[in-house]
Amino acid sequence: MRLSRFLLPVLKETPAEAQIVSHRLMLRAGMIRQEAAGIYAWLPLGFRVLKKIEQIVREEMDRAGGVEMLMPTLQLADLWRESGRYDAYGPEMLRLKDRHERELLYGPTNEEMITEIFRAYVKSYKSLPLNLYHMQWKFRDEQRPRFGVMRGREFLMKDAYSFDVDEAAAKRTYQRMFVAYLRIYSRMGLRAIPMRAETGPIGGDLSHELIVLAETGESVVFCDKRVLDLPIPDADVDYQGDLTPIIDQWTSVYAATEDVHDAARYEAEVAEGDRTETRGIEVGQLFFFGDKYSAPMKATITGPDGVDRPAQMGSYGVGVSRLLGAIIEASHDEAGIVWPEAVAPFGVGIINLRQGDAECDAACETAYAALAKAGRDPLYDDTDERGGGKFAKMDLIGLPWQLIIGPKGLKDGVVELKHRGSGERETLPLGEALTKLGPGRP
């Protein structure tokens, strides 16, 4: 992408409304624009990161046996009356009527709809397990939206819903999602800790929240700091095999949100030096809730014994849009965002220090073409801005690599290659820089 053909409205000054660093940086880097309280437009740069995060979630869900689909944002009120949640949900649910006075709602979650779909098509235990997911915009009319995309009213969530023949099978599904979630956040450069949690309005009796430790988080959490060093399962983890050892390893170390915190157990189990009481950002949650929806909505399946029973269900959410905020909270410096490679909006930024200089332009075009061909997704700053603005802008948007090409260096046959995360720079011939950035290279 050429910067002169992109929309990147970076701000030098910090907008007054933004309090926390991720919100400030997202506004300054031209990633989002607020359209109403808790409602944001995703500008091109932010949209690219959103898509990267979606894709990681998709790949790991598919690996763990998930099947992607897409449900609508609008749902019929009557569907929610079946589960009893239409009245129970409260003012957070946005309710509206169409021209025929039919009552609709903008979905805050999709348990009812997926259960309705499931019961329409699936009758036999032979069709199970089934794990359906989608990534769709949700709306929850928060009383006080804040912190940018971390707590918006409209947000993008990946929500998966599992159906199993009995509780034992459902818990194996829960374990698969547990492992998939460890991998999802890890691939984004985040350390997300599964913590015992309350089940909330979704309901059920087994739940973990995935928490990224951060001072700006909204939840108070307690954990054993040894949980930070546990290994993340490899990509070739056998989802058909027994995952219990992995789950036991992660759940045997104390980690709980404030709501379910057990001070006595905490002090008994965790060595004093390992006790960590801090704040965290919730980036996902796992629920097992059995027949909470399948029983009232009559989503039954016929077992091998010929008897009909409600399917055993679970649901598994990832706050996709919230993750941008969480990643920035975890990865930034004074100059701006430092994107983990896997979610960076572009792989490398090319800075042309003397736009209009024939030799300089030619070298930049060579680099741009080569990096694009190598799949490095370059962003070429071909504007004629002068001074340090190009450097500051590139640092702000946080691309992993910067290739800096100017007339002085070219006179000696060299360019500068800068790594954003470490701040390391090296001077080398353009060809070597391109080899170094070539396909498959970090």
Next chain:
RNA sequence: CGGGGCGUAGCGCAGCCUGGUAGCGCAUCUGGUUUGGGACCAGAGGGUCGCAAGUUCGAAUCUUGCCGCCCCGACCA
């Protein structure tokens, strides 16, 4: 939803108390000089001062109502 605050150019703000020609910095545009880490000089464009009613000869400024947004708290992916 309780408490507090703010709406003036794209962004950040002053002006309001004490009514009288709408300002500053950044950004944008033009011309020139420049060019290696948030350039310089000269010029230009851009505003129904959130909306509505009221008071007044006259309202960004005073009064009332409404709308929007932010912060603290309680609640939530």
